[in-house]
Amino acid sequence: xxxxxxxxxxxxxxxxxxxxxxxxxxxxxxxxxxxxxxxxxxxxxxxxxxxxxxxxxxxxxxxxxxxxxxxxxxxxxxxxxxxxxxxxxxxxxxxx
Amino acid sequence: xxxxxxxxxxxxxxxxxxxxxxxxxxxxxxxxxxxxxxxxxxxxxxxxxxxxxxxxxxxxxxxxxxxxxxxxxxxxxxxxxxxxxxxxxxxxxxxxxxxxxxxxxxxxxxxxxxxxxxxxxxxxxxxxxxxxxxxxxxxxxxxxxxxxxxxxxxxxxxxxxxxxxxxxxxxxxxxxxxxxxxxxxxxxxxxxxxxxxxxxxxxxxxxxxxxxxxxxxxxxxxxxxxxxxxxxxxxxxxxxxxxxxxxxxxxxxxxxxxxxxxxxxxxxxxxxxxxxxxxxxxxxxxxxxxxxxxxxxxxxxxxxxxxxxxxxxxxxxxxxxxxxxxxxxxxxxxxxxxxxxxxxxxxxxxxxxxxxxxxxxxxxxxxxxxxxxxxxxxxxxxxxxxxxxxxx
Numbered sequence: 001x002x003x004x005x006x007x008x009x010x011x012x013x014x015x016x017x018x019x020x021x022x023x024x025x026x027x028x029x030x031x032x033x034x035x036x037x038x039x040x041x042x043x044x045x046x047x048x049x050x051x052x053x054x055x056x057x058x059x060x061x062x063x064x065x066x067x068x069x070x071x072x073x074x075x076x077x078x079x080x081x082x083x084x085x086x087x088x089x090x091x092x093x094x095x096x
Numbered sequence: 097x098x099x100x101x102x103x104x105x106x107x108x109x110x111x112x113x114x115x116x117x118x119x120x121x122x123x124x125x126x127x128x129x130x131x132x133x134x135x136x137x138x139x140x141x142x143x144x145x146x147x148x149x150x151x152x153x154x155x156x157x158x159x160x161x162x163x164x165x166x167x168x169x170x171x172x173x174x175x176x177x178x179x180x181x182x183x184x185x186x187x188x189x190x191x192x193x194x195x196x197x198x199x200x201x202x203x204x205x206x207x208x209x210x211x212x213x214x215x216x217x218x219x220x221x222x223x224x225x226x227x228x229x230x231x232x233x234x235x236x237x238x239x240x241x242x243x244x245x246x247x248x249x250x251x252x253x254x255x256x257x258x259x260x261x262x263x264x265x266x267x268x269x270x271x272x273x274x275x276x277x278x279x280x281x282x283x284x285x286x287x288x289x290x291x292x293x294x295x296x297x298x299x300x301x302x303x304x305x306x307x308x309x310x311x312x313x314x315x316x317x318x319x320x321x322x323x324x325x326x327x328x329x330x331x332x333x334x335x336x337x338x339x340x341x342x343x344x345x346x347x348x349x350x351x352x353x354x355x356x357x358x359x360x361x362x363x364x365x366x367x368x369x370x371x372x373x374x375x376x377x378x379x380x381x382x383x384x385x386x387x388x389x390x391x392x393x394x395x396x397x398x399x400x401x402x403x404x405x406x407x408x409x410x411x412x413x414x415x416x417x418x419x420x421x422x423x424x425x426x427x428x429x430x431x432x433x434x435x436x437x438x439x440x441x442x443x444x445x446x447x448x449x450x451x452x453x454x455x456x457x458x459x460x461x462x463x464x465x466x467x468x469x470x471x472x473x474x475x476x477x478x479x480x481x482x483x484x485x486x487x488x
Contacts, residue, residue: 006311010318015256016195017316018294019303 026074030057034077036092042067044089051081051090098342099277105236106131106269108277109175109201109261112243114139115283116199119170122150122161126180127213128265129203133175155183159198163187166196167304169295171247174198177265178205181219185226191258192227193320194304195293197250198258200228201243204365204416205265206452214453215265217364217416220393221426227320229259229327230394234368236273238391239263241344244278245334248287252330256293257323262393264366266453278342286341328395348397349404350389353379357386358472359465360408360442364390364427367414367449367456374461385465390427398434405435411442412468415480416450424480445471446480454484 005027007013014020038051051068052060059074060081070081082090103111109132113121121140123133133149140149148165152158155176162172176184181202191198202220206212220230229249233239242261250259263269278286294302308316328348335346350368353375354360363371368389378385388404390397405411415425424432428446435441445468450456464483 006309007315010315010322013312013315013319015293016193016304017306017308017312018194019306020294022301022303 029073031071031073031075034072034075034095036077036079036094037072037075038070038077038079038081038090039093040068041089041091044087046087046089048087050084050086054080054084056080097279098282099279100274101277102272102274104131104270104272105239105263105275106203107135108236108273108275109239109243109263110135110139111277112240113173113199113201114145115278115280116171116173116244116247116287117145118147118173120148120150120162120165120172121174122152122158122165122172123174123176124152124155124158124180126155126177127203128205128215128269129175129177129180129201131269132201132203136173155180156186159184159187159191159200162198162200163191163194163196166191166198166292167194167296169290169292169297171251171290172198173200175201175203177203178207178213178219181223182207185223188223188226188228188258190305192324193316195256195323196258197247197256197290199243199246199250200258200260201239202260202262203265203269204262212452213265215267215416216451216453217262217426218418220260220262221417221419223260224394224426227257227324228394229255229257229324229331230262231260231391232262232365232393233268234366234389234391236268236271236275237344239268240275240277241338241342241346244283244287245338245346247290248337249327249331249334251290252327252334253293255323255327255330257327262365267366276342282341286337324395328392328397331392331395346391348390348392348400350391351404352387352389354386354388354404354408357384357407358409359383359385359469360388360405360411361385361461361465362388362390362411362413362427362431364393364414364416367416370456370458371414371461373458374465377458378462378465383465383469396430396434401431401434402438405442406440408442409472410468411435411444412464412471413444413446414450414464415446415448418448418451418482428480443471443475445476447483448480449483451482460484
């Protein structure tokens with residue numbers, strides 16, 4: 001079962017659907033739900049970190065130069081970062 | 097040494113729980129089950145058992161506390177009635193889905209409204225599909241026995257499911273009866289220490305109560321359903337062990353004077369005792385009537401029912417709840433479904449009786465048997481009859 005995303009049959013379901021490998025929710029890439037992605041214009045970014053604070057998914061982090069990036073494996077494209085970014089450094093671009 | 101003592105059955109239920117040495121009891125008072133947790137809180141306060149009694153602010157919290165405590169590896173107990181059970185409803189299927197062996201006593205009471213504190217079965221019937229093992233006691237001794245059996249069955253490695261013991265509000269909870277109480281040594285011999293399958297603990301990390309996506313939910317429900325269906329094997333095994341050790345026999349359906357019976361009554365709960373009196377009287381009058389007392393409600397004993405009704409011409413099923421707008425009372429719907437494929441099944445008639453504390457006396461069953469006997473030749477006009485309703 002280790003390499004499978006979910007059990008094939010009902011007999012393979014863990015008792016009580018218990019999960020014995022905690023933190024494995026990260027194996028599920030919620031980024032696949034996204035229909036638009038945040039695009040950063042670093043020339044406008046003032047590195048305030050408000051996008052990082054407001055991201056409900058916790059998928060935004062700071063890079064070595066102090067700019068912010070969204071991890072597209074988990075970004076659901078909600079657009080809260082773009083809405084909160086007051087210098088207007090983030091635009092939401094429709095996924096092609 | 098087994099001790100014989102007379103006491104209120106609710107108190108007896110608490111004494112039986114105490115013999116099982118629970119770790120956590122969480123309950124919120126509601127008539128008519130209140131004396132069960134009330135007496136348990138005395139037992140805990142007196143230091144007779146080493147348990148935590150959690151005074152919660154609601155039934156939702158009571159069952160949630162039991163759920164969490166059970167997940168942490170505690171032997172847990174709660175009790176409720178009526179609206180209290182409805183308030184627990186959100187947590188009911190979660191406890192079974194998490195496969196936690198919580199034991200609950202339900203002092204059965206009508207659901208409001210109109211507001212009514214007296215007995216019927218509408219509370220448990222609303223929760224019948226939540227994945228709990230469910231039994232009905234018909235007297236005080238059965239309450240004591242079934243509570244002790246409940247822990248053993250629920251915690252059985254092949255079961256691991258929550259368990260509710262139903263006792264009729266007032267008719268059982270508030271009645272004083274002489275009962276046999278096994279002593280601590282005997283219960284310890286019967287009921288092993290609870291060894292949880294897994295526990296939430298910082299050193300052995302496990303997630304319980306997880307999300308089930310559409311890709312897994314169907315399989316998870318099938319697994320839960322099969323766990324309940326398969327629990328019957330362990331239930332029968334534990335009942336056999338009980339009989340060996342304590343001499344009292346339990347079965348999914350108890351037959352009373354069913355030999356050569358044309359008309360069979362089927363009852364659930366305490367009215368079975370009253371129906372026995374009626375059957376005795378009818379037999380005296382040379383009317384071949386018999387009685388089936390359904391004890392195991394979930395998992396429903398379809399196979400045993402099919403065997404038990406063999407040879408009968410008419411089966412009169414008593415329901416103590418209305419399935420509003422449905423085709424039968426909840427018990428009868430189940431019975432009809434179980435017998436549908438039988439070529440020689442009896443004619444089935446359904447009486448809804450004893451709602452909201454209305455008395456059910458032996459004479460009622462005599463009249464029902466006489467009425468039901470005609471059903472073999474003449475199909476009743478209505479799918480079910482609310483027996484004794486004024487204005488019919």
